[in-house]
Amino acid sequence: MSGGTRQTFNPGLNRVTLGHFGGLPDGMAGSLAHEWLATWSIAPRMRAELGTPDLPPIPAARKRDIARLCLQRLPRRTQGLPSLLRSSVGELHARKMRVCSRYPEALEERLSRGDPRAAAFADRLGLALAALVATLKLAPAESRAARPDWPETHWNRWGQVNDIVLGGGVLSGTLGQHLASTAREWLPRLGVEGVRLHLFAQPRLLMLHGAARQYREGPVLVLDAGHTAVKRAYAEVSAGEVQEVRPAPLLPTPYEVSDGHRLLDFLAGAMLETLSAQERAEQVAVSLSAHLDGAGNVSPATAASSFYGSLAGLDLEAGLRERLDGRLGPSCQVRVIHEGQAAVHGLPGMDAALLLGTSVGGALRGRGER
Template sequence: MSFQPTRRTGLNRTVLLSPGAPWHGAPAGRALGAASPLDDGQWLIALERLVSSLVEPTEQDRSARPDWSEDDWARWAQLERIVLCGGVLAGGRGDLVRSLFRAPGELGLPPVAVEVDPDPLSAPLRGLTAWPPVGAPTLVLDLGHTAVKAAVSTAVGQLGPVTAVRVPWTPFDLSTWPDPPTLLAVVRQAATHALAHEDLPSDAAPAEARVAIGNYVVDGRLDEDQTWGTLARSGEPADELLSAELGLPVRLLVNDGQAAALGRAGQRHTAVISIGTSLGVGFPPSSVPTPRTPPGLG
């Protein structure tokens, strides 16, 4: 897993440019995320503009992201497909994308295929099962800005009943964001519900946990912001905090967009964009990993 999205390489601050459009000059995270003020037609055009600005940027697009290097632009230029997931794509807007983004390059559409994951809400959870491949019961969690989702997986791409616990704060009101102990308590609640709904024998309890999070993560460390990044303020690594709260070792902690991309390992020239409260992004690992020996059997 070479690519790890950061605040610099992420898409939330990508400026969408189209003079006269209601979203001209707006950052992509605000124009396309869950709090977008755009109607469906405007939203679709803004999405099209985001994709075009990534794979065929104008000089103005490049100037609007002076923090990107040539390597950053080259990563997007080689794409043949973009897969969308996240809560915003789980309803009518997912259906709109499926119906309209059919023919790359035609009718002004971007020269790449744009598709929606078959189950956009659970894509990060499923991705967590794939890289490395799940070889024993594993607890997977997706820590979002609206809900914390959890499930138990016993095979790659397979999830038991998914539990979603609504977060006790207002996603876009940072003044309501709680302290780290409250965040961890919500995670524990979701995990407890998922384990209670999974019919596993007592000797097959999950041996580990894997976590997708709506925050940038580099080498297991959170990039601090005013949301999930506040876990970093405790001074302890986030995976250790989560491990202590869950009573399980957290073997993987990644951004939600990158988690979804893990489920597409080996798919070249592909990117995954998660559209929820904000935008997550990931690129699938270049190769399919070798199945791992389950804990205790090696």
């Protein structure tokens, strides 16, 4: 296994307050990272600043919208009220994310055809990325004060980072190259020296590569369960390095599934669909967008923060192994890791990862991990 520990150091980055650096545009200093870099914030900014007549409006997911959907489902419900509420929240979130995820793709298309307004918008996103890296690296007083939940060790660890791998759907294609290039240009202006940003060649697949690298040799069945989509692939690993990743079509995150056992059924089935009749794989790795404990299970204390919280209380590796061994055999191995650990290990030698997708994610390589 490439990593030596289960729990990569991955405190959330959505609510990191960007430092008051000179040269930032109005409204950026003192704002939160997710307000600039998360898919569900990029979409309304694009709609307001660029105009998007070719894209659908962003669905609302307010409390009254949740209540309305619950009332619509109430007469035909087959579940308890708490489950009805969870599934209604999940469905509205799914509708919103399906639409929001189209906006970075539209920005990418405008950049590719040389739209100057799109380029200026992307410049601001790249500057926000640089401001996030500078905030994490330099730990300005105002940003530390805004995160009383972070102990000083969090900031100290980020201050030691030199090599950061960048991944996530927002960083795909021309848009990702534009953001990474702009961020690299701005880092020295913000007072950051010696930090290298490594844009992963296939940003959407970063976690699949990192999950595969949890094994040293042979074929690996990999899955990345995120909050916008579920990605899966068949990978070949040699000497701890990924030689090939053959992805299967994306699946939408199954927000309609609110029961943990049914969700495990879905994840196992999604992986088995990637195998042809002739292929074999006895190694399985799952990257999960949820906080995990030392045994690789969803932590009950933080279950409410993730769609995958319904898996809390289940032995994930044993449960997946039970569902897979009919096809893969009783000797199959299963490892479940946090998406941050997968991201950090997507490229060898990285100190940290930053992920721009549904939200702003990140992780630091755990102590003792290679």
